[in-house]
Amino acid sequence: MREKSRYSTWARMKRSKISYLYIAPYMILFFTFTVLPVVIAMFLSFTSFNVLEMPKFVGFDNYTRLFLKDSVFIKGVKNTIVLALFIGPGGYIMSLISAWFINELTPKVRALLTLVFYAPSISGNAYLIWSVAFSGDDYGYINSLLTRLGYITEPIQFFQNTDYIIPLIVLISLWNSFGTGFLSMIAAFQGVDRTYYEAGALDGIKNRWQELWFITMPMMKPQMMFSAVMSITGAFNVGAIVTAFCGFPSTDYAAHTIMNHLEDYGSTRFEMGYASAIAVFLFVMMVGANSLFKKFLNSVGK
């Protein structure tokens, strides 16, 4: 199978007929419904487009406006980076560790706990329960608890106070976006061949941490890469939760994210050209984060 240099590209393509046949159904649909819209959107980022009239070519105007004239956007970039730094790695480590722990249990308990940990992803917009818990009046669970314990005399306006917004958004996002990465980690642990653990034990692996680092993680590198991409996209796409809890815009734009900015221009103001430029920028940030993680993954198990 690995004979890159011996044959010409054309000859190799002819030999790979069956491979192309296998990927054809997927790729045809994928290019029609995913790649083409993305390419069009990238093109639109160099235009002024309000959906009703034909797009007008404006060169790099959208990008210069983004970086030089839009101070709210710059604030959004800062917030997004801060949020992503906590949510990305935090969610990733949480899903890895909890999948690892759950994998050690007996099959029935494991299935139950998997459901429990995946519950937030199934429960629709159940994350709104946190607005009851952190409600800004005496009736909020947290406020009433703190008052009863004597820590505070007046209720804290959690979602208006700029000191609390970011940590709360981190907490809720972690809880809400945990599912996809976690479930694929669970499946990944189940795919690891048990005989390697036996061999490892004989070779002097002393505790479960060493087992994880030297045997399990190197075995499931591809799946870890998958979960990482899920974490990265989740972390950079935080936006809906901010609007749900803090309203739009949040107080002093304290939790304004790139995604909020994008939705504002794309879905409310219909400045599609400008929104596309924001989307391209967000895309570049995620691709960067992705290649950083790849570097880290190469050092696992060494």
Added chain:
Amino acid sequence: MALKFKRKHHKKFRLNRSAGGNAAINVLLCFMGAFMVLPMVYAISNSLKPLSELWIYPPQFFVENPTLKNFRDLFNMMSDSWVPFSRYLANTIFISVVGTTGHVIISSLCAYALAKHNFPGRDFLFKIVVFSLMFSTVVTGVPSYLIMAKLGLIDSHWSIILPAFCSSLGLYLMKQFMEANIPDTLIEAAHIDGAGENLVFFRIIMPLVKPAWLTLVIFSFQGLWGTQATTTIRSEELKTLSYALSQVVAGGIARQGASAAASVIMMIVPILVFVLTQSNVVETVATSGMKD
């Protein structure tokens, strides 16, 4: 009998576990589990509350006088609708089942070729799939709509199903699993034994990556089950259950109870699918019977 033996066998080789570590992990899992499951409990408890309790201040977490009135109200409202509710349900089931089945088959085929064949353009195509996950769907909405209009898919269930077939997430998941869990030597051995590529794929590869595609079934089904599809589907008789329920319960404060019931109903089916698939995940050992 065979199963019991297997479990004993695997206990015997758990050499690296300390009792203290196990205890700490169990305590931690209990805490985290409570944190994760709380909102689901809250949603269910809410759906059983009579109207008087729904509006009580301070809000109570647990229901005191549970009643099924909210569910009865919801069903009454549903029977008043112009399009029969069974129609909405049928639409959603059609979209979810066809979309999920097609997605699993089409993306597994492609993932297999990407993971285990070596052909020109492979790495490039795979990179595009991964990067496509990172582009925001907010700005691709308008171009997608135009493409679907050109293809005549507007106001048809296929406007939801066809894009679901080619979700990048599913392909990426399958490809990574096939790469990690299927040794090249296994495929080579099958070829030497005279198995064709199709036979290898359906008889050897798919059973081995069962945990992966069962996970894929959950992701895909869950997404399609909740789809409202309001932009591309206009005819009332083609709309989905999720859309119909959101319309029923949008009728103001008096319908809060029915709304709580509706969110529980939308939750039940994905949970059932989850339980069914998870109980089917059996540990697979890709290298069993092979020596490297």
